[in-house]
Amino acid sequence: KKLLKYGAQYEGKRTDAAMQKWRSNRFGQFIHWGLYAIPGGEWKGKTYTYAAEFLKSSAHIPNSTWDSLQYQFNPVKFDPKTWAKMAKKMGVKYMTITTKHHEGFCLWPTQYTKFNIGNTPYKKDIIKALVDAYNSEGIDVNFYYSVLDWHHPDWRYDIKTKEDSIAFSRYLTFAQNQLKELAENYPSVKGFWFDGTWDQSIKKNGWWTLQVEQMLKSIRPGVVVNSRLRADDYGARHFDSNGKMMGDYESGYERRLPSPTDTQVIHRDWEACMTIPENQWGYHKKWDISYTKTPLELIEMLVQTTSLGGNFLLNFGPKPDGTIRIEEQQIAEHIGNWMKINSAAIYNAGHAKGWPRQDWGYFTQNETTGKLYAVVFNIPISGILKIQTLEGITISKASFLEKPDVPITVKEIAKKQVNLYLPQQSFSEPFVIILDTINENKNKYIDAKT
Numbered sequence: 001k002k003l004l005k006y007g008a009q010y011e012g013k014r015t016d017a018a019m020q021k022w023r024s025n026r027f028g029q030f031i032h033w034g035l036y037a038i039p040g041g042e043w044k045g046k047t048y049t050y051a052a053e054f055l056k057s058s059a060h061i062p063n064s065t066w067d068s069l070q071y072q073f074n075p076v077k078f079d080p081k082t083w084a085k086m087a088k089k090m091g092v093k094y095m096t097i098t099t100k101h102h103e104g105f106c107l108w109p110t111q112y113t114k115f116n117i118g119n120t121p122y123k124k125d126i127i128k129a130l131v132d133a134y135n136s137e138g139i140d141v142n143f144y145y146s147v148l149d150w151h152h153p154d155w156r157y158d159i160k161t162k163e164d165s166i167a168f169s170r171y172l173t174f175a176q177n178q179l180k181e182l183a184e185n186y187p188s189v190k191g192f193w194f195d196g197t198w199d200q201s202i203k204k205n206g207w208w209t210l211q212v213e214q215m216l217k218s219i220r221p222g223v224v225v226n227s228r229l230r231a232d233d234y235g236a237r238h239f240d241s242n243g244k245m246m247g248d249y250e251s252g253y254e255r256r257l258p259s260p261t262d263t264q265v266i267h268r269d270w271e272a273c274m275t276i277p278e279n280q281w282g283y284h285k286k287w288d289i290s291y292t293k294t295p296l297e298l299i300e301m302l303v304q305t306t307s308l309g310g311n312f313l314l315n316f317g318p319k320p321d322g323t324i325r326i327e328e329q330q331i332a333e334h335i336g337n338w339m340k341i342n343s344a345a346i347y348n349a350g351h352a353k354g355w356p357r358q359d360w361g362y363f364t365q366n367e368t369t370g371k372l373y374a375v376v377f378n379i380p381i382s383g384i385l386k387i388q389t390l391e392g393i394t395i396s397k398a399s400f401l402e403k404p405d406v407p408i409t410v411k412e413i414a415k416k417q418v419n420l421y422l423p424q425q426s427f428s429e430p431f432v433i434i435l436d437t438i439n440e441n442k443n444k445y446i447d448a449k450t
C-alpha cells in the first residue's frame with residue numbers, strides 16, 4: 001500500500017442526499033455544442049469521418065482559422081425551452097452540457113478568456129439559458145469541462161522545460177478560476193464532468209486535480225465529480241495507486257458498457273456515456289457516415305446500465321442554428337414513449353443483488369422499496385420465461401407493469417427454478433414484469449446425491 005496525498009479521499013459509495021439524487025436519476029442527456037457544430041465534420045468541401053468535434057485536428061486547421069469561427073456562431077433558432085421540453089419527454093432526469101470542449105471556446109461569458117459566447121454574434125449566456133430551462137423542467141444540470149485546451153497559449157501536453165512548468169502553472173490557475181466561476185455563477189449546478197485529463201502534464205500535477213475537486217465541493221457542497229478528473233501522486237488516473245476509485249463515480253465507460261455479468265462495477269457508482277452514431281459527439285452534417293444506434297438498442301443499453309447500478313448518459317449534438325437534428329428528435333420521442341410506461345424500472349432502480357443474469361433480459365430493483373423488475377428484450381420460442389431465483393426465494397406473483405390485470409401464470413418447477421408463462425401475443429417493445437417474491441420453505445426439493 002502506498003502512502004498517497006492525492007489519492008482516493010474516501011471509500012465506498014457516498015450516501016448523502018445529493019449523491020442519492022444523482023444515482024436515482026439514472027438517465028441523462030449529454031450535449032456537445034461548440035464552434036465545431038458550424039463546419040459539422042466538413043472542411044473545404046471535404047467530409048472527415050472522425051469525430052466532428054475533432055475536425056480541427058483531423059483537418060489540421062490552425063488556431064487562427066479555427067478560432068475565427070466564433071464570429072460565425074449565431075444559433076438564431078436556439079430555444080433552450082424546446083431542448084428542455086424534448087429532454088423531459090425523453091425521460092432524462094439530468095443533463096450534462098459542454099461548457100468548454102477541447103477547442104477552448106466557452107459557452108458562458110467567462111472573464112478569463114475572450115474566446116467565449118459573449119464575443120460572438122449571438123452574445124447571450126448559453127449556459128445560463130440551459131440551466132434555467134432544464135431546471136424549470138425539473139432536470140438537474142451538470143457541467144462538462146475539458147481541461148485539455150487547444151486554444152489557450154499556456155496549455156501543455158507535457159512538462160519538459162522550466163518554461164513549460166511556468167506556462168502550465170498559469171494554465172492551471174486559469175482553469176481553476178474558470179471552474180470557480182462556473183461553480184459560483186450557476187449555483188444550481190449538480191456535478192462536474194471532467195474530460196481531457198489524460199496527458200502527462202496533468203498526470204504530473206495530481207495535486208491540482210484534488211485541489212479543484214475540493215474547491216468545487218467547498219463552493220457547492222454535494223456537487224458530484226467524476227473519476228476522470230483525478231490523477232494521484234504517481235499519475236494514476238480514475239483509480240489511485242492503491243486501486244481505490246477517486247472522485248464520486250467511475251467515468252471510464254465511454255461508448256462502451258461493462259458486460260452484463262461484470263458485477264464488479266456494482267460496488268461503486270459509475271456512468272456510461274454514449275454516442276448515437278458510432279463515434280460523433282459534436283454535430284456532423286452527415287448522420288449516416290457510420291452506424292447509428294436504434295432506439296431499441298439505446299433502451300437496452302439504458303436497462304443494462306441500470307441493472308448494473310450505473311447511470312446512462314446519452315449524447316446529442318445540436319446543429320449550429322440551435323435546433324436538434326430530426327434523427328435525434330425521433331430517437332428522443334421513441335425512448336420517451338418507452339420511459340412513460342416503464343420508467344419505474346429505471347428511476348431509483350439499480351442492481352438486483354444476487355439475481356443471476358438471464359438470457360431474456362435484465363433484472364432491476366428499486367433501491368427504496370426493493371421491488372423487483374424483469375425487463376424483457378428476448379422472448380423465448382416457448383413463450384416461457386425461465387427464471388433462476390435466489391436461494392430460498394420463490395416468485396409468488398408476476399404482472400405486467402403496463403397492464404397489471406393481464407395474468408401471467410407462475411409455476412415453480414424445481415429448486416430455484418420458476419416458469420413465467422407469457423400470454424400468446426406479439427410485443428413490439430421491451431416490456432417490464434413486476435415480480436413478487438417470498439421466502440420458500442427449505443426442504444421442498446431434495447438435491448440428488450452424486
Ligand SMILES: Cc1ccc([C@@H]2N[C@@H](C)[C@@H](O)[C@H]2O)cc1
Pocket residue numbers: 032051053195254273281
Ligand atoms: C481520443 C478521444 C479524446 C477525447 C474524446 C472526447 N471525450 C468524449 C466525452 C467527447 O467529449 C470526445 O470529444 C474522445 C476520444
